[in-house]
Amino acid sequence: MSEWGFTVIQTNQSDMDQMDRGLIAKIGNAEPSIFWCIGCGSCSATCTAAQFNNFSPRRIIQAIRSGQVKDIMGEVNKCLLCGKCQLVCPRHVNTRNILLNVKQIMGQDAI
Amino acid sequence: MGRLYERLCEDLRCLEGLKSCMNCGVCTAICPSAEFYRYDPRKICDTVQRADDESIEQLLKSDTIWYCGECMSCKTRCPRGNTPGLLIMALRKLSQEMGYFTDSEKGRQQFAIRRVIGDSILTTGYCMRPILVNPANHPEQGPVWEWVYNNLPEVMDKVGANYLKDGPGALRRIAPEVLSEINQIFQVTGGQDFFQLIEEFSKDKADEMCLDAGELGGDNAYFSEVYTKNSGNHH
Amino acid sequence: MNKTIVIVGGGPAGLEAAAALGSSPHHVLILEKEHNTGGKLKNWHHLFPNFADASEILKSLEKSLPLNNSEIKYDCDVFKMEQMDGNLLVSLKSGEKIKADAVLLATGFDLFDAYKKEEYGHGIYKNVITSSELEGMFVNNSFPDQLKDGLPKKIAMVHCVGSRDKKAGNMHCSKLCCITGVKQAIELRKYLSKSSVYNFYMDLRMYGQHFEELYQEAQEDYGVNFIRGRVSEIAEISDGKLQVKAEDTLSGRPMKMIFDLVVLLIGMTPATSAASIAQSLALPKSGSGFLAPVHQHISANETCIPGLFLAGTCREPLSLQESITDARAAALKIIEWLKLKDNH
Amino acid sequence: MEQEGKKRIWSEYQKEIADDHYFYVRSCIRQTFFPGSETTFLKILRDDLSRDVFEDARHTTCTGIGYHTDIVPFETIMTIAARHFALMTEAGYVNFVPSCVTSFGIYTEILDTWKHFPEMEAKARDYLWTATRREFKIPDNLSHTSDIIYRFRNELAELSGHRLVNKNDGKPLKVVEHIGCHYAKMFPKCGVGGAEFPAVLSGMVEAWGGEVIDYPERRHCCGFGFRQYLIKANRGYSLSNSKKKFESMQPYQPDFIVANCPGCAMFLDRWQYTIAEMEGITYDKSGKGIPVLTYEELAGLIMGYDPWVMGMQMHQISVEPLLDKIGIVYNKKDKYLGSKGQYIGVPQPPHFLLQ
Amino acid sequence: MRFDYFVVPFCAGFGYLIIVLLFTYGRWINELGEGAALKIFKSLLTRKTLLASREVFQECLVHRKVFRVNPLLGYMHMSLALGWFLLIVIGKFEASYFTGEFTNEFYFPIFFRFFELSPHRTFTLQFFNALMDFLLLFILSGVALALYKRFKSSAMGMKNSTKHTSGDKWALALLWMIFPLRLFAESLTAGFAGNGSFLTQPLGNLLGMILPVRMLATPVWWGYSIVLGGFMVALPYSRYMHIPTEILLIFLKNWGIKPKDSISGMAFFELYSCSRCGICIDRCQLNPAINKKNQMVYFLRELRAGNEVTQMAHNCLLCGRCQEICPVGIDLTNLRTISRKQKDNAHIHSSSYPSIPMHSFSTKVLYFAGCMGSLTPGIRKSMETILEVSGEKYLFLDKEKSYCCGRPLKLAGRLAEAEKVSQNIKEAIVSSGANTLVTSCPICYKSFKDDYKCELRVLHHSEYLLELIQGGMISIRSGNKRLVYHDPCELGRKSGIYTQPREILTKLGSLTNVEEAYGKSLCCGGSLGHLTISMEEREQIQKSTAEYLNQDNPDCIATACPLCKKSLTKFSESPVKDIAELIAENLIKSNYKDHKTKKSNLAEAVRIDT
Known part of the structure; x- marks a missing residue:
């Protein structure tokens, strides 16, 4: 649309009714503790990978739960599975297994 | 507490706009801009509230503060009586005073606004006149407007406007003595200086980008750059 | 010497205070503005965090009233009080005046009028209801037809309605709506097992015994969803469904969602019935209009008026348990005060 | 939808609107795009309602667009506003009536600031004196022109020859209202009916027989965003916000849109054309678009004014289908003729949108 | 030629087994990978082969390790393995001695007593006869114990025994039938031919009294042969595949062949060497509530069956307790780890992983606390104190930010990713020019030592601290x-x-x-x-x-x-407490003071000079 000089912008607003329930269904099944997360962020605070990039386990869990999983793979690949997240979680969320599952599921989907 | 934060606090709109934010996100939820840009007024309030100069400077140099449409919908809903939109206005003012606005694509557009709206106010007494809505620059105005534009005196006359004539009425000519009053007010209140500041910083940026900014109007390379450039990285 | 103690309000705090004063030789008179006792408790079904039956609790409160020295007067609207020779003169709207040696205000609270949060459309959209209306549905087992048909429904619970809100004139936190929201979300999931429930919250203040556990249960066992973000507006779309907008602040993105029912978790506001009494005695109020005691920490039940005491939610939002404890504390203070009065 | 609930809210936002003797100030945008609406407003007030409206030729822009594009400092705009108050004071008026919603918002904001920060008012007096040797009194009453029409809606209903009813089936016309953001969002108490359920337009529509329909994005901004529209590169923002509104109102199939803000009326009109050209979409069944009216035009129509004298030919979306529905008699041939009936050419037809 | 039709089932079974084994082992050996052939060839005539032979004797026949777990259990395994082995070997000698020629029909020694009906009166033959009867008794005692164990495994120190599949149960039944049938066949023959010894002869006589032994003998020999042949057909498909495989595994291991990163070649040798003895079950700390039927024996079984094992592979602590006790010495944790292997994501950007700033400096010692070290500040702090006091100049590699060594990814089977993570840290270590790398985390230690292959000394802090104490650097x-x-x-x-x-x-x-x-x-x-x-x-x-x-x-x-x-x-x-913390608490800091005074004296001197 060069003649207009502008285009319609896609909305940023997430429509929760249209969200992708696929991943959360699979992961919730494999690791139900994903539902216990209260978003406190202690996992992101201790995360080894997060010291070097904008990786955030809390955000990933959030994204899976709200079905915004489009760009999640690139993010999940930053995880080192070092397990500190699990050690600090006040709700006993097995964040490491959640991330591992995402890696596995997304890897399979990719094939 | 940093220098930038203190300067920000001198602006009444910052004091009015940000009392204490509890990050509830109600502003972002209704913000038209948050829907279409990578923009989150809640985070802006939070950043300013933390009074960290480094992140405030980053904000002032970013595209972020220029996304707001100043519709002030945020004001209606904030449970703490803040107005993120007013805070944005204070941030934009400071960004222009510091010359940081030329660091971002959206910030640089201030030059075009100053040239079009600023000049129009001072020379004609109006922010907006039909002649400024040139169909070439406004394809969205459509063929009816093009017809109006090409027949301005006749159409305006038919609908009872006093187009470019003396005396009261729509689109009348603003008398020279009135314009001098307006200019005087701009002189006295710092409006003129502020225009000058935008001009100077923009010209520096234009030089840096090896583009000509001209002396008047929008007929120059820097103007068309800032008026039309959209990197597409905003959402 | 036997004295007269007037208790204004026959809710849980008033009843408990009367029971506690039963061991004293004084005459206890409860003035209740409605024609039965129990206050807001009688409109409640089950109580957090253990789903205790509210009517059972009310029964046991009423049962423990002393028969020998207490009396309840129904339908009395107290509108004025004045100090008179070290006593208090209580005026009723009916024109009757009662002389009391001590008065305990247990006037309770009002529920926030959800209607004041215009953007949520309570009273305008028929599927926007308050937590108290939902509780009423549980009590009467009277659910609107569209919730009965057993199809999956989406229900939103909106926290902090009329609390922590300058716009609504309430800066205070009602502190009990959080756990009420969790409790009702669980009850809704039990009642409508195919439904999904979303709680929109800013902070969850799970301060009490077993509150946090219930919150976790809601997540683990009942699959209740929690979204951290204050709801900005609710709009009705076709067929009575409701579009809710909020920011998912944990992912930093605005969101919208369509619901079949929205429950507004309304907070506590100062009781309007206490306002005229407070005015007649020039009783100081706290920021949000609750009655202010002499000292928040050490004399929470005493006021600056000699012989006038406070108990329960007339002074701040309290849970049932806290109100009852508070009433007992107030009763103790009243007995002390009357002894002191005797000695002089 | 429970109408009772709305009425209860409206009753809490009763705004004082002066009855007569108005000091009228024009709007840059309205006089550019809808000059006939301003003419109509003055005609209705002066001729139909016999009210005194005064316009001083010396008044200028309020510089609101400059302020909201952040090139005009607050000190400057409040002094410009002070000058307008001075003109009003000099003319012996106390009721200030701006035609523009942005201006209305700005005057409200300035008056509120002066109330909370009296030193700012003193500063404004000082600046104004230094610059122009003028002095001013704060207006007794500040009302938007739509407030004035709202105030006289019932009188107009009595005087009018038309009602907002489909003459074919006798059903009320379905109307979508759009309130300018700066009308009440900043200061809900200053708008009729408050910010959430404003009554200013719905009051008119209902008084004149139409039915206001509510739709989810009723409160959403049209997307002007000042700098967002003025800069070509940013216009996608404006377009997308309006699009969101159209999509939201589409299921209700409104007969027309009425707005009280000049910018909104223009955008909602033009963006329908743009979306049709860009994506081949219209939001009504006829493919002609949903007509967008200013409230002055709406009042003029029911009062039987000539649509072409009111400037309704300046709309990109044709208003004829609406005129036909109401049963207004108009001269088709006159639409694009000049003031003296001369032929001045006609607009090119759009590619997608039907005329 | 001595022949009877009943030997056909045995011969067929035996032939089938040999073909299957040759084919299977050939395939696996082929998968051992490049360099394996060379390795085997080079080690063939060295001490390694001798050592392997000894190990085969100790583990495959005597079952030394099982003895260590429980003597009775050891005896049971030994009686079956060693007994049967000897039965074959001595039977062969017996047959050769009898015929006077070394080679004879390969089935002849097995069915010796069928073909050689005359009673042997020479002492040597009688001795052989008695020895063979003894061995048979020895084995039968093992079978009896095995039967008993089926009902009461705790008698042999096992709380849990393996729950077998029906296939395994069939093979087991066949195996158990072999020796009673042999006893029965030999006794029946002895009943009319008198060629038995102390076990078979009396039993034969006894049977002769009540049964028509001459008529019954041949059918029972048929039975014996069928069961033997049947067992050999079933062997490759049952747990008894471990019998031949284990021997090869021991040799291959001793010759230095290691499993690769996938289930192939050497891994198959390991996999098939598992006898499903079930000793690992009790050692598993996840047992039983958490890890129902998921211990190594079951895991290997599923893996061997080619079933989906992803879930099983992950449900393991990799603590190595099972491996420690495994009588076969299979590298169990490794098999789990490589089964976790997923298709690595090829487009990972190594840039998203940690990068340590490069240092080149004069000190010789690098200290690395590791991720977990950063969660236990007590250990980090103690190490810092000790290193300060020791006066050793060192660089604290991950003081500012913690880095991950990559082992967790490796344990999760994501080898390529692990490699990417380690790259940068490796470079930083190498570029530092230090000769000693000390770490507090055993996980990092294992990683540095085995995977990084840097040319410097890698020490766990317990090793390093001992060095410091012994060297008098700290007291x-x-x-x-x-x-x-x-x-x-x-x-x-x-x-x-x-x-x-x-x-x-x-x-x-x-x-x-x-x-x-x-x-x-x-x-x-x-x-x-x-x-x-x-x-x-x-x-x-x-x-x-x-x-x-x-x-x-x-x-x-x-x-x-x-x-x-x-x-x-x-x-x-x-x-x-960590050892480092205990040392730091008990550190005598006089050294430190000396060191400090020395330093400050030096500083003083410098000041005066200038």
């Missing part, structure tokens, strides 16, 4: 605290470091021993190897291990791993 106060040492899995079993920490601890106090120590040490439950286990389940293990270590109410539980420390602290009554 510590001895105390009389009663200490218990907990061997971390990754440090003990995985890296073989048992003595150094204990040596340090004996200098600090009195070390009490617990039963489950060294290779048998319990896992703390914090293992990074297990990814799917829930926190509650982890806590069960943590709790029981902590309780176990606290059994004698020690004053302090010492360990040498930050993760163990973290896991045990939660449930331990007595304090849990």
